[in-house]
Structures are given as structure tokens and as C-alpha cells.
Amino acid sequence: MQLTDRDRALAAGDEGEARAFAFEVLEAYATALGVSSFLDISQAHVDGCLYHGQASLDFVERLVRDGGRVAVPTSLNVGSVDLIHPGLIRDPDLEQAGRRLMEAHVELGCERTFSCAPYQSRRRPLFGQQIAWGESNAIVFANSVIGARTERYGDFLDLCCAMTGRAPAYGLHLEENRGGEVLFRLGDDVDFSGGSDAPYVALGALAGDRCAGRIPVFEGLPATTTEDNMKALGAVAASTGAIAMLHAIGVTPEAPTLREAFKGREPRAIFDVGKGELGHALVKLSTARDGDKLAAVSLGTPHFSMAEFEALAAKLVGFRPAPGVAFYVNTSRETLAEIAKSNLKAKLEAAGVLIVADTCVYVTAILDEVEGAVMTNSGKMAHYAPGNLNVDIAFGTLDECLASATAGRVVRLGL
């Protein structure tokens, strides 16, 4: 192991016991992977606020007890509790433990961001910046859409990086590992007009299935592709296939050309993707049937952006969910504060939209006893909801989600 003087000081406890413990975990992790040195990171995003049981709390409490402080600016991922709207969580034990977990992280010096979309925040990193991020959708977004550099950091490890300002020098931190591996060529029959996330979600799900853990390169995405489209694509690809980085020719910053995306190397595999395959990928994301009774709609996995709120608000004229249908939108407290400043928030609430902040419907106990299917425009939520929430899920476009909420059943508009 090639340690710097500061690394040795960290390990020796010169910066306190908490940082020594954090560095010990980092060092053991690096050793396990055969990585022999560390590099400086300038910010961290910690995905440790979701209560997965006592172990997540024991870890943070140990750092707090030892007087720990983070060494770099650190944002926090969603927690199990909506601190802005108390009472939304129906499980009192989860509420208490989840609240303590969030507070313990703040005691370590982390910022109260509680969002899975830190790239929508004013703390957004810059191209080329070395960072240590947790949360799979944030990781793929940072690497691909921004061009910042992070490996996949799980719970614990992201906090260890934040506590020390160090990360193992390997994987996607290093230029040579960021080249594309598998090429997906989109056919002319794929329709990206209309701005819907659906074809992007389909492509992300397909890529996750076909090249899990690799770096896919997409050729044929239109120049009109938005950051929110890429957010939807990356989130589902990360969920279904642990994808931590991707390129889209002419869209993402490290892929102006095919040659640059692959760093001059040949693709390991090439897939030609047409409308039929994308349609099939979308069908696989739904467990509910068309026409099924609907209990809830949930948007904003990952957290809804300002642009998404504006697009939703524009479609709400005359909208009202049918009785018995709850219509949720998940977002960050930062974006919530922004929509509260304009008349957007009032407009959404008047239409019966329930806004959830700091957390997300699919990770915690928000839904009432569900009688009927849940619908979403998120591929990530569709992938996880059946297992996490034990519900039937219908993936649909934003327009289908709105039409279904109005009708009280799963409605398809035909693509």
C-alpha cells in the first residue's frame, strides 16, 4: 500500500479516532480490491440516511461517539422520513430510528440536503472533479452527464471517504477506465419526439439487462435529449444492471464522437435496438395489467427537478385524481423551496398533488394499505416497487399517469 504522510497520520489517529476508523475501513476495502493508493476528493454524497436496520445506525453512532467530522463538503441522500411533512410516515419505530439516523449524519457535519439528485443542487460538481458519491442514480449521472469522477460507493464507504477526503485510486476515478465497452445503435424507427422519458427508460432497462456492470455507449440519441431524460435512463440502468457510467454520442461530455467514447478501443459487443425491443423492455417493467384498479401514482424517482415540476404543472389544467387515488411527487427540500417561491406549489396542491420531500415513496412507509396498483413514470421505481412495497406496478408515460389517476384505473394512451 502506497500511503501519503496524511494517510499515515489518518491511520494513526492524528485527526481523531473517528477518522482513523473511517480510514481503516477504506484501507481494508482497497486491500480487498487490490488497490494500492488513494486520491483526494473534493466533495462527497452520502447514501447512509435510509434506515436499513440497526447496523446503519450503529455505524454512524460510533463515528459520532468518537467526535467525528467530515473532511469535505458532504451532501446527504434521501432518508426514511419526510422531515418537512411530519406524520407522512406510518411506522412510528421507523420514523424514530430514521429521524435519528438523519440527525446523526448532520452531527458529523453533513448538509441537510436529503436528496437522491444532488446533481440538481447548487452543490453540483464540475467536469473532471474527483468526488465520492453514493446512490446508484447519482453515481451514473455524475460520471456520465457531468463528467465528474466517482466509483460506486455503497453505504459506509461513502461516509468513510467524506470523513477522510480520500478515495481509493481505481475504477472510474481513472481516465483509462472510463471508455465505453458495449455499443447500442438506435434504429430510425425509435421515436424520441414529444419529450417523454419512456424511450429513455426502455433503453436504460435494456442496457442494464444486456451489459450489467459495463459501460454502454448509445448512438442515435437526439440532440434534444434533456438532463431529465438522461436521469431517467441512468437511474433504471443502474437499478437493473449496476451501471455506473454510460456515454451518449453527441450528448454526454466525454462522448463527442464514437471513437472518443470508446477511447479508440473496439466495442466488446454491438446491439442494434429498434422500437419493438424498446416496447418489450417497457412491458417488462409493469406487473399490473391495463385496466387494473389504481391506488396511487408516484412521480419523482429520482427526485423531481424544477423543469419536471414546470412540465407537470402545465398538464394540470382540469386535473383531479379520482377518489381513492393518491398522487405523489417526490422531490428535494431545495427544489421544494424553489417551487414554494413561485405559485407552482400552490397550483400543484390545488390539483390534489401530494408533495413528498427528503425521502421517496418507494423506500419508506408512506403508502396506505394499498388496494390496487401503483403507477409511475420512473423505470427505477417500477423495478424496485414490487419487491420493496409488495405492490403491483404499472410503468407509464407522464400523460398515462395523469390519465390513469383521473380514471382510477391503469389507462394506456398508445405510443
Next chain:
Amino acid sequence: MKREVGVALVDGEAQGALAIWPAPLSFWGGYNALLGAVIDRTHPAFGQSAAGRIVAMPKGRGSSSSSAVLAEAIRLGTAPAAILLAEADPILVTGALVARRLYALTCPIAILPLAVSAAFGEGAMLSLRCRAREAIVVAI
């Protein structure tokens, strides 16, 4: 006595019956630590318990929260006795390392090609020792 050598990622010793999982599992969203059961409906091992078994799978998958779920399962005694991966998975390694430091409970993890693990046969009783980067798997 059948014996294979792999690369140790997390040190420790374990014994248990082999469970061969042909597909990767995300522990977060895919494994219930309280029940000790696979809850990902799309996974071939859906409904099965991994508690006390030596699980062989291709690699980790999905959410970066899988470390915490594995650590919690280790604390509760519902985790696999050990994990054999065809490719190193930093997220599972972290969960196992933290559990070892917080609770002094081990869930050794090693790299071994899936075909090599599978050759022991589903349900085979195995003994695994991971130490100094070397993992030794023996049928007992």
C-alpha cells in the same frame, strides 16, 4: 476431497451448504434481512433463504445500499455464511467489513468463477477459509 483456490476479498472462515445463484442479486430491494429471504421476484432464488449458506453468484448488482442490508443481515444472523463471487463487488465487501468491525461477525467473501463454484454441486457442504488474499474452498 475436492478443493479449489480463489482470491480472498474479506478474510474469515465459514462452513455451509452451497447455494448456486445463476443471476446477480441486489441485496437492497432484493433481500429481506429480517426474514433472511430473497424478495426480488425476478431472481431465480426468489423466496429462498441464504442464511447460513455459502452463496455463489456472478456479481453484485444494483443499489449502492446493498452494503447496509448485508451488514444488517450479518448482525441478525440471516446473511449467507460466505459469498463466492465471479467478479469482485466493492459494495458487498464493504458491508461485510463493517459488520466485522462493529460486531466481530464474519461473512468471508472470495472471488471464484461461477462454473468452478457450481462444480461442487447445489447443496454441497463446503468449508471456506479466506486469509492473506487466498481463499481455499473444500468439500466436506
